[in-house]
Amino acid sequence: MKARVHVTLKNGVLDPQGKAVHHALQGLGFAGVNDVRQGKFIELELDGSDVEKARAEVKEMCEKLLANTVIEDYSIELA
Amino acid sequence: MKARVHVTLKNGVLDPQGKAVHHALQGLGFAGVNDVRQGKFIELELDGSDVEKARAEVKEMCEKLLANTVIEDYSIELA
Numbered sequence A, B: 001m002k003a004r005v006h007v008t009l010k011n012g013v014l015d016p017q018g019k020a021v022h023h024a025l026q027g028l029g030f031a032g033v034n035d036v037r038q039g040k041f042i043e044l045e046l047d048g049s050d051v052e053k054a055r056a057e058v059k060e061m062c063e064k065l066l067a068n069t070v071i072e073d074y075s076i077e078l079a
Helices: A015-029 A051-066 B014-026 B051-066
Strands: A002-009 A032-047 A071-077 B002-009 B033-046 B071-079
Touching: A002 A051, A002 B014, A002 B033, A015 B033, A015 B051, A032 A051, A032 B002, A051 A071, A071 B002, B002 B051, B014 B033, B033 B051
Parallel strands: none
Antiparallel strands: A002 A032, A002 A071, A032 B033, B002 B033, B002 B071
């Protein structure tokens, strides 16, 4: 089974990486960009086919390793 | 308008960051993980409401800045 995890900074947390991308886009002439936020995208290939078990396990991975839940949110998609 | 861009390493390109996450997950006892790939997730807030124009512009941003198309693929979602 495949799991797709998005890890994004919470609203209100400064995103220097996004700011740098925004600035670079403006330098390249892309004037119509108002904001850029950069996050992480993690694809996991998992054993088994029990969706609910997989979701619980990936949630635990996010809490323990993949996301810093003080400043980051995560979302999980399974396919 | 919001654009969501996923930038992922092409198949066959080594992903040391994904390998490190995989190794760390195994160290934490998550034995059912077969592979991990890590990519980038970029959210852009754009002016205007013309979807096709926005898609063309974001594609150009990907080609010029957001992705290294030698080793990375990108996909664009607009909402």
